[in-house]
Structures are given as structure tokens and as C-alpha cells.
Amino acid sequence: MTKALTKILYVEDEPDIREIAQLVLENVGGFEVKAVDSGHKALDIINEFTPDLVLLDAMMPEMDGMTTFKEIRKLESFAQTPIAFLTAKLMDDDIKGFLSLGAIGVIAKPFDPMMLSDQIMELWEETQG
Template identity: 50%
Template structure:
């Protein structure tokens, strides 16, 4: 059985974007979202929140998105965690660069709040497809 996407960990340093994204994901999208303002905070919260997916801003002061993802991979349950980046200026070669790093996809900023949750769910569904064989545990 495929469980639907419910729990998302979202890491973003800008409080304005946090707010609009929360509205899009929680109020419009019906997801349970935990927001962190830095990579450090995300690594701390990850084990207790047990998300099904992580959304990471790329450019953050201190620990940036790719660094956060790399650290996440070393945590229990983090190795196979689906991670998507959010970033401005998305061009096709950048998308493939982030995918090569191990991200399941990229959401471009600015995002459309009305469809953000759909975009996240679509990335999740696409990832589940590729995981098809490993469902039976």
C-alpha cells in the first residue's frame, strides 16, 4: 500500500516566504508541515518529526541547502529520505545538477502558492514510482 504524503519538513530562512509557503502547504494543501529556519535546526528536529519528505531552500546563510542534505543523509532514516530543493533561477542544467546531488526534484522560486502543494505532491508521487519495487518491506 502506498501511504499518501502527509508530513513535510520545510527549511527556509526567510520568514515571509515561510508564511506564504505554510499557507500554501497547510491551509490550501492539507499537509502537516514543520518549519525550520536553518539547516542546523532541521538536523535537530528531523529525528523526532519523522517527515516523509524534506523541502530545502538552496541559499541559506550558514548551512546551505546542499550541505544540509548531505548531513541529513548521515542521520538514521536520512539516507533514503526524499529531498526537494527550492530555488530561484531554475534552468534545466541546474535541475539536473541538483538531481545528481540526490534531490528528487526542484521547485522554482517564486512559486505559485495556489499550486505549491500540488507540485510537492507530484514530486513525491514521481519519486514513489521509482521506488515501486521497494514498497514491500
């Protein structure tokens, strides 16, 4: 039986994008979303929030998405948690880099707000197969 996706930790430094994504994921997707503006904040709250999935922006100041990904993987409780990137970095090499880290997928920015929840569910279902 597949585990239901209910809680998403979203890490995005751009306030407008963070707000829109959180709004649609909660209101269209019905997910419980914790949105933070940095990798450091994500690491501070991940144990308390215990997300089913982490959605990361790739380009952020201080700690970028790839570094945040690696830091989350060091936490025993989240070593297997599905992580996807929501990013404008969409060159083939970028995408290969994210997938080689172990990301379950890459969603392009700018994203279609009405499609975002479906895109995340598709990635989730692939991990549950």
C-alpha cells in the same frame, strides 16, 4: 501500496516565503508542516518530527541547502527520505547539481502558492511509483 505524504519539513531562511509556503501547504495541501529557518535547526528537529519529505531552500547562510541535504543523508533514518529543492537557483547546472545529489525535483521560486501543494504531490507520486 504507496505511502501517503502527510508530514513535510520545510527549511527556508526567508521569513515571508517560509510563512506563505507553510500556510498554503497546511491549508491548501492539508499537510502537517514544520518550517525552520536553517539547516542546523532542521537537523535538530528531524528525528523528533520524522518528515515524509524534506523541502529545502538552496541559498541559506551558514549551512546551504546542498550541505543540509548531505547532512540529512548521513542520518540512517532519513537516508531514503525524499528531498526536493524550492529555490530561485534555476540555472541548468544548479538543477543538475541538485538532481545529482539525489533530489527528487526542483520547484522554482517565486512559486505559485495555489500550485505548490500540487507540485509537491507530483514529485511525491513519482518517488512512490
